[in-house]
Every structure is written in C-alpha cells, then in structure tokens.
Amino acid sequence: MTHHQIPVPLERMLSFEDYGSPALDPVLICHGGPGSRIMQPLQVQAMQRAGFRPIGIDRPGYGGTSPWPGRSISDWTRDGLAVAEYLNLESFYVAGISTGASYALALASVAREQIPGVVISCGMSDQSWAAEVEDARMDLADEYWNAENRAAAIAAAIRQFGRHGEAQAEQGPDGREIFSPPDRAVLLEGTRQAADPDNTPFLQGVEGYADDRIADGPREGWQSFDVAKIRCPVILVHGEQDWIVPIAQARHTVELLDNSELRTYHQHGHLSVGQEIVSALVDVRTRAGKEEA
Secondary structure: OEEEEEEEOHHHHHHHEEOOOOOOOEEEOOOOOOOOOOHHHHHHHHOOOOOOEEEEEOOOOOOOOOOOOOOOHHHHHHHHHHHHOOOOOOEEEEEEOOOHHHHHHHHHHHOOOOOOOOEEEOOOOOHHHOOOOOOOOHHHHHHHHOOOOOHHHHHHHHHHHHHOOOOOOOOOOOEEEEEOOHHHHHHOOHHHHHOOOOOOHHHHHHHHHHHHHHHHHHHHHHHHOOHHHHOOOOOEEEOOOOOOOHHHHHHHHHHOOOEEEEEOOOOOOOOOHHHHHHHHHHHHHHHHHHOOO
C-alpha cells in the first residue's frame, strides 16, 4: 500500500492510495459519499487474489485532496486521468460505489480507449431523472439538493455529520433508519470503522461531502457527461434491500447503457452488496477480453 499526493491544475493536490503490484490489472476506485481512498483490507485482498490492483482516489475535499467548489461530475475526470498518467497506466478498469457510480461512468465516457470495463455497486443514477420518479427518488438528500447555495449545503452537512464527521448519523433528517438489516450487520462487524480509525473522509471537514451532493443532485444530473458514449462492458450490482439508493436507479442506468448487465441480490443492502464487486470485476474483465479478441 502506497500513498501518493500529486499536484494537479488549479493549484490543487490530489491524494490516492495504490494497493497492489504493477503486475496486476489496475482498477480505479470511485468511492461513495462520504468516502475516501481508504479501503477495507479484506476487500483489497480479495481483489488482489483475483488479479486486480485497486487504486483508491480521494475526491475533492475528502481525505488529502484539495477542495474544488463548484466542480461538476465531468470536471472530476481530470483527477482520474491524472492518476492514470502519474502511474503510467495504459489501460485500467473502474469501479464506482454509490455516489461514485456517476464519476466512474463519466470517466468511462471520456477515456474510452483506456477503460476496458466498469463495475458499479449500489450506484446512483441520473438524479434529474430520479427526482421525478416516485420509486427512484433519494429524498434523504433533499436537504442538500434543495439548498439555496453552497453555504446552506455545508450547514446541512454539519447538522447531519458534525463539523468534522464526528456525529455520523444512522438516521435520516426525518428520523427514519438509513441502514437495512444486512447493512446493519455489516456495521456491527466493525471492519469498516477499523479500516479507517482516522475518519479520512472528514479530515478537512464536511465541505467535500456538500460539494459531492451539489454536483450529483437533480439540478445538474448527468448533464456534464454523455453516458451514451460508453462502449465497454458495464456490470451493475445492487441489493434489493438498499434503503439509500433505490434499485429503480440501477434499472434506469442499465437502460442507458448499450453493453451492460444488472445483477440484483435479495440478501444485500447498500453496504453488503460490495462483496459482489470482485466477481463482477472478474466477469467484466473476461467480457472485455472476448471483445478485444
């Protein structure tokens, strides 16, 4: 495991973690929100055993990456490509988790010659569509998406998480439970917390999370990139007990992609479905190899 922090345009620093050998197939990990470059050791080991080299990237304002107020989803692709260039990656897979799904797909839409396949886990879809569909709406994020400005979105994040993420809530603003039974079981294991005792997502405060919510909300949706340009195989995995990102969003995303498959799991929720990422990566690599042949 090697931590890198490199300069990027706009006088910013970009932070990422390289978890594997150069001999393995690289996978850029687009984390959820809140999230960071830090991955759980068991998931890293599973990826490495399958021949993959995970590379976790802090999005702007998270971990050690400089903030980027006002950025779009598409703007972030410059960070993803900067990591690939720094590591001399001629080709690489991409995995997007929850909020990170949009960033993974945006990257695949602009780096078509470099990305042979994508995996999406519990991924958000185009919120400009989802906001108008009852069974797809993510109303838990309304306080951010309806905020008058960035300052109001940051204030909402402080109410939810505390100024430095010290009060991460398991209930939404209306008091409802966020985590379904399989996800609560994941939290009770304690492995997620043990993997990151420093609470890396909030090292700079909650501004990065607020900027994430502004960028992926219904006002902008996926306007900043063209999902129709993606040509590589994409496999989506989604838990039927996901109480955070409705499964209707995954069904919508798969309809937008020409070369894709949606795998749903009755036993999984938002967090627990992450254990299906490795098998999906293996399969998307196989499909990519067949298409190249």
